[in-house]
Amino acid sequence: MKVTRQNLIELCDNFLDHKIDKTAIINFAWAAINDNLFEREKDEIISDTIFEWDNEDINFEINKTNILLWKERLLTEKDNLIIYNNWNAHIETQKKICEQSNSIWKPINKKLKIGVSKNLGKYPINGLRRLAEKGSTGWLIWTGEFSEADNFSNQYVQNICYNKGQK
Structure with a gap:
């Protein structure tokens, strides 16, 4: 359509x-x-x-x-x-x-998940937007050092995702 x-x-x-x-x-x-x-x-x-x-x-x-x-x-x-x-x-x-930044602006949808680390009380807070996967915005929010390890982003997306009103 x-x-x-x-x-x-x-x-x-x-x-x-x-x-x-x-x-x-x-x-x-x-x-x-x-x-x-x-x-x-x-x-x-x-x-x-x-x-x-x-x-x-x-x-x-x-x-x-x-x-x-x-x-x-x-x-x-x-x-x-x-x-x-x-x-x-x-x-x-x-x-x-x-x-x-030669990036495409795209708002997030409140129905999708974002990956958030458990230790957001520390500084600096970092954010990275990757390609979204089904059910996810692609946003990762964390503190501490970034890692290129495959499981770095996956641990946030799979284990610590939040929807509005849900854990």
Whole structure:
């Protein structure tokens, strides 16, 4: 299935007409990101919208005002979301850092796991993002020295992973 701007506009309209709730929007975004059956156009506005819908904890809340702003962006390419949601202004800084580092900016999804060491009370705290594996963001957070050993990242991903509200 190809995800188009029109598909996303229809979801906005259905939300605004109370035909669907935000869970349907979040589930659509989750499926679009993670299901290989979905084919997105090479359209940054489509990709940004889907990633923003996927995780309102790090992106914009899914509510009537923001849905209207997403619809406006999909129709006109005019983006007023940051103006109305200035609490999320750090994302532009993250994108610039990624661009300077020749990295692709990609927000994490709260449904996925991150690898975290048990000793985060020490300094410095280190972070590394590797290619994500199924069910994982690819992020490793640890203190102490980094190791190239195969089991270094695996011990965090396999043994000490946290989902929101789960150990």
